[in-house]
Structures are given as structure tokens and as C-alpha cells.
Amino acid sequence: MNFPETPGLNALVSRAGLEPLDADSWILHGQGQSLVARLNEGLVLVDTGPGGKVTRGMIAALRTATDAPLAAIVYSHGHLGYNAGLPLWLADAADRGHRPPRVIAHANVPRRHARYRATMPLQERLAEMQFRSPARSLEGKLPVHDPHEVFDDRLVLGHGERAVHLLWAPSETDDAIAVWIPGRRVLYGGPAIIDAIPNIGTPLRTMRDTLRWADTLERLAALQPVTVVREFGDTLHGEAEIQTVLGGTARALRWLHAEVLRLINLGMGERELLAHLQWPPELFDVPWMRATYGDPSYIARDIYRSENGWWDRNATSLHPSPPEAAAQAMADAIADKPAVIRAARALAEQGQTQLALHVIDLLATAPGAAPEIGEARTLKAQWLRERARQVPSFVSRSLYHAVANRLEDGSAVELGLR
Secondary structure, eight states: OOOOOOTTGGGGBOOOSEEEEETTEEEEEEBEEEEEEEETTEEEEEOOOSSHHHHHHHHHHHHTTOOOOEEEEEOSOOOTTTTTTHHHHHHHHHHTTOOOOEEEEETTHHHHHHHHHHTHHHHHHHHHHHTTOOTTTTTTOOOOOOOSEEESSEEEESOGGGOEEEEEOOSSSTTOEEEEETTTTEEEOGGGOBSSSOOOSOTTSOOOOHHHHHHHHHHHHTTOOSEEEOSBSOOEESHHHHHHHHHHHHHHHHHHHHHHHHHHHTTOOHHHHHHHOOOOHHHHSSGGGOOSSSOHHHHHHHHHHHHHOSOOSOGGGSSOOOHHHHHHHHHHHOSOHHHHHHHHHHHHHTTOHHHHHHHHHHHHTSOSOOHHHHHHHHHHHHHHHHHHHHOOOHHHHHHHHHHHHHHHHTOTTTTTOO
């Protein structure tokens, strides 16, 4: 089964083709950027791509440069999609008469895959929202392929100048790895190193450890690479640039962790500290910290929740009523519902879209088909699309559009959205 090819998922697909790094290694473009390196006994490939035409294109591109067999396929991390194309690579090896390659990942990948299998309907819904796919379009379409062997901290493939070191590099996931070729001082950073702010605190996934990610970046920088291939984004060249990017990202993460703790210690809740955070431009207004996929406020929220738990400091939320009942009670308590709509419209017309959303939620989250409730949902969908034009984060924009779509088609409540 192929990982589905949809417009949203295609946002993760880099340009096609093969890009040589040197005589013995290449960048192979697919879902993100894969690395291929030559061992004495064959090739090692990092990530197989999402399957379908993307993976078939990766295979064809590699074979324009070399017919050498694959000695090993390595998972950069355990997220769905990055290795959905494994069966195509194994079939290609068989068709060429090559021995099956080793399929290697970090020891935490099988546990992640087991969790995905146990929560597959949830994973499908989350992916549909995050990657702007229609509701239920991914049902049964997210394949999971386990590795054949695993390692814990380090595994060395090959020997001599062509030796390739697989290094545990916990960052976006606890099963992420980096690939280090010491003979040429080439580093493939995997999900730890991209051309945007680290993907911590995403609204749809489990928490990620900010300080551990900083530790990983500092440990990779200490290798003193002269070339760093990023999972997304242009390759970094030169030791000075690499130390600036990796070290600067680690410093930004450490500053943010310390600042969130300072604000928590002052007694601030999550929304209060988000309003008070001021981002130092020397740490955050730099090209490698762009909020094009994630967002710094996501990271702050992850840190807050890792230290504080889930309570939002409003005692009403400790043991809440069912959301439909609470929304209905609030709507019933509003005698002049058109006044709420007028107030929300006025805020939106003043450009205060987020405040308009807060006000319209007094009605938009209520069940039923009353005219004012329907109008509130329509306005909310409209303003969510406006918010999507106002934020840089791909994930935020996707969620705004996903909820708007489901408000308009009537499936929002059924899918647990508000």
C-alpha cells in the first residue's frame, strides 16, 4: 500500500532528483531529503520516501548514478510516511538480483509503531487535519513497516574512510537518529536539523523535550562537521556556519525553557505567559528559526505543560460538564443572540479576528440547528480562514482550514472539533 499523495502531504515532498555531495554520497529528494552513502559493501539509504510515484522517482534517480546494491536502509525516525516506500525498495533489490538490504532503526521505533497501530483511527484523523486532507480520506492508507533490526546509541556500518555512524539523536521524536560520516565530516541531521524553528509543541502530537533537543544539537555540533544535510532545507556548508546554526538553535531553546519557567514561577498560567513572552531577535529573527512549520508559542506551551500539567488555572475546568451541555447552557443563557453576533462582527471588522473568534464561540460551539447557531458557525469558519492568512505556521494554517471545512460540512461535532 502506498502512502497517499494529497496536496497537503505533498508539502513534505522536496524537489525530485539526486544531488551529489561528493564521489561517495548523494542527497536523494523524497519526503524531505534522504541521504545515500557508499559503503565498501554497497550503499546505505536513509529513508525510503512515502511510496507511490515519489518513491519510484527516488529509485529511478538513484539508479542514474549507481547500480551498487543497497547494503542497508535506515529510518531517520519513526513518523508515518518517511518509510512507507520500503516495499518498493525491497522489490527493486529483488528485481536486480541483489541481496535484501538490512532495515535498521533506533530501538524506540517499534514501540512507536505499536502505538500508531493501536491508535490508527486517531493518527488518520490527525494527519487529515495537519495535511489538509478531506475527512476520512486517509482511512486505511497509512502503512507501518517495522525495521528488521534496531540499535540503542550508536551503530557503525562499513569501515575505513567509508564508515557510516548511526547516532541516536532524540529531538522531534525519541527514536530520531543522525548519520555521521567521519571520514568526510558529513552529517545528516535527520529531524533534529531543519530550516525552520524546531518542531516542538505541535498541537496534534505528544510532548517533545526542549532541553533534550538542545542537548542533541550541541552534541552534533561537537562532531565539527563541515557539511550538514538537513531533512528540510538547503545544505549547510563550512564549520563556522554550522556552529552558528546548531549552536544558535540550542541557545534559543534553552532561553525559551528558562523564560517559561521564570513566568511560571511568577504565577502565570499558559495564556498569560504566551501574552508576556517577548522573543529576543538575535535568537529568533534568524533564517533558521523561521516559524514556517511550527511556531515558538508551540514550544512555550509544551514547556509549560511539561512543568505544570494540563490545568489552565480556571477551577471550572477541573471537572467540566460535557462540552455539548456546557455550550448549550451558555447559548441558552444568552437572551439576545443577535447582539453576540453583532459584537463579534464588529471585532472582525476592526481587524481583531482572534477576539471575534472568542466571542462567536459563545454560540458557535453549541449543538443544534437554530438560525443564530448556524450563522455563528458560518462566521467562525470564515474567520478561521482569515486567521490562516495571518499566521506563518503551516500546522496552524492547516488546523484553521480543517476546522473551517468541518464546520461547513457539518462534521465538526462528530469529529470532536469546536
